Every structure is written in structure tokens, then in C-alpha cells.
Amino acid sequence: MGLELYLDLLSQPCRAVYIFARCNNIPFEFKRVELMKGQHRTEEFKKVNMLMKVPALRDGSFTLAESVAILMYLARKFKTPDHWYPSDLQKQARVDEYLSWQQAHIRGKGSKLFLSKVLIPLLAGQPLPPEKVESATEELNVVLNQFEEKFLQGKPFIVGNDISLADLVALVELMQPVASGYDLFEERPQLAEWRRRVEEAVGKQLFQEAHEEILNAKNVTADKIAPELREHFKQQLLKQVN
Numbered sequence: 001m002g003l004e005l006y007l008d009l010l011s012q013p014c015r016a017v018y019i020f021a022r023c024n025n026i027p028f029e030f031k032r033v034e035l036m037k038g039q040h041r042t043e044e045f046k047k048v049n050m051l052m053k054v055p056a057l058r059d060g061s062f063t064l065a066e067s068v069a070i071l072m073y074l075a076r077k078f079k080t081p082d083h084w085y086p087s088d089l090q091k092q093a094r095v096d097e098y099l100s101w102q103q104a105h106i107r108g109k110g111s112k113l114f115l116s117k118v119l120i121p122l123l124a125g126q127p128l129p130p131e132k133v134e135s136a137t138e139e140l141n142v143v144l145n146q147f148e149e150k151f152l153q154g155k156p157f158i159v160g161n162d163i164s165l166a167d168l169v170a171l172v173e174l175m176q177p178v179a180s181g182y183d184l185f186e187e188r189p190q191l192a193e194w195r196r197r198v199e200e201a202v203g204k205q206l207f208q209e210a211h212e213e214i215l216n217a218k219n220v221t222a223d224k225i226a227p228e229l230r231e232h233f234k235q236q237l238l239k240q241v242n
């Protein structure tokens with residue numbers, strides 16, 4: 001059995017894994033796990049990832065969860081170009097620094113805005129109060145300022161002149177608020193330039209293909225979500241924005 005990647009491209013960490021594998025010509029079987037249909041909660045998927053989250057990887061009898069671990073596994077196993085996860089001690093530490101920070105910050109706040117503007121209204125049948133959306137937007141802007149000042153500092157990429165896993169992970173997360181209709185790049189020329197460089201480095205076509213579904217998420221209707229899961233999802237997501 002070859003390498004299998006369990007993915008739903010609506011999910012940011014899945015898109016990072018997908019783009020990384022495709023852009024490095026890593027051979028894999030795309031195993032689609034549709035979150036909206038609850039396919040991540042099946043007994044079959046639990047054998048791959050008992051945490052019931054995507055992305056997940058199976059390589060023979062070896063299974064792995066967590067996008068960062070999966071990206072590093074792929075980088076090491078397929079010996080991808082060094083810039084992705086540099087062997088230089090301090091450059092590597094810069095990538096680690098961003099990947100450690102981003103989970104609660106860019107990921108947390110970007111997701112929160114997407115949930116507040118798209119998924120929760122879809123499940124609840126009505127928009128969230130505007131003050132909730134405003135406060136989620138403000139929280140996102142705090143971490144965007146930190147991202148620009150601490151991590152980018154006007155450099156072409158997070159670790160200087162070359163793209164690394166940190167840039168890819170960051171950009172797929174920032175596309176989530178964009179998909180909710182909040183174009184954060186409009187008012188941030190430094191970020192817009194960085195986005196252009198990251199897209200070019202991975203290939204514009206691949207980047208667009210990976211983001212097609214999420215960029216259409218605003219048009220999804222509630223009937224796409226398995227009826228027995230709607231209430232469960234709603235409660236789970238409300239906890240994340242309250």
C-alpha cells in the first residue's frame with residue numbers, strides 16, 4: 001500500500017498538506033473525507049485517526065495525525081528541498097517558532113471569523129449579532145499585526161528569501177477569513193506582496209485549485225450538512241466563538 005492522505009480541502013491544514021505534497025511531486029492517494037457529511041466520525045476513519053480530525057496520513061501500517069507532524073514527515077521522507085524545513089539550526093528554529101505560535105493565533109482567530117460569518121449562520125439559519133463578527137475581526141487584526149511585525153518584518157518570506165513550511169501554513173490559514181468575505185489583504189500591502197510570492201512559489205494554478213472549494217463556501221446551503229450532525233456541529237462551533 002502506498003502513501004494515503006486523508007483530506008477535505010475545506011480544511012486549512014489539509015490544504016497545506018495537499019499543496020506541499022503536490023508541489024513536491026510526492027506520490028499519494030487522495031482519500032477524501034467529507035467533514036460536512038461526517039465522514040471523519042466513521043469507524044473506518046477512526047482506524048486512521050482516532051482523534052477524528054483531518055488531515056491524516058497512512059503509509060503502509062504507519063498512521064499519523066496533525067498537519068505539522070505530517071508536513072515534517074513528508075519533508076523528511078521525500079527529502080524535499082532544504083528551504084521547506086531548513087537544516088540550518090536557526091532557520092529551522094524560525095520555522096518551528098512560527099508553527100508553534102500560529103495554532104492559537106493566526107489559526108484560532110482566522111477560523112473564528114470564518115465560523116462567525118459563514119458556518120454558524122449556515123447551521124443556525126441566521127447571522128450572528130454584528131458585534132460578535134466585529135469583535136472576531138478585531139481579534140484577527142491584532143494577530144495580523146503581530147504576524148507582520150514579528151514574523152514577516154518586511155522580508156520576502158518568514159525565513160528570509162525562501163519559502164518554508166511556515167509560509168505555506170500561514171497562507172492557507174489566512175485564506176479562511178478571505179473565504180468568509182473579509183479580504184484582509186486589501187488593506188495590508190506587505191501581506192498582499194507576501195501572498196503573491198507564496199502563491200508563485202507553490203504554483204498559482206495549484207494554489208487556486210486547492211482553494212476553489214473554500215472560496216465557494218459562502219454559497220453552500222445547509223442541506224449539504226448531514227442532518228443528524230447539524231445540531232452537534234452547531235454546538236461544537238458555538239463553543240469556539242463564545
Ligand SMILES: N[C@@H](CCC(=O)N[C@@H](CS)C(=O)NCC(=O)O)C(=O)O
Nearest residue numbers: 011012013052053054055066067068
Ligand atoms: N491541529 C490539527 C487540527 C486538525 C483539525 O482541527 N481539523 C479539523 C478541520 S480544519 C477537523 O477535522 N475537524 C473535525 C472535528 O473537529 O470534528 C492539525 O493541524 O492537523
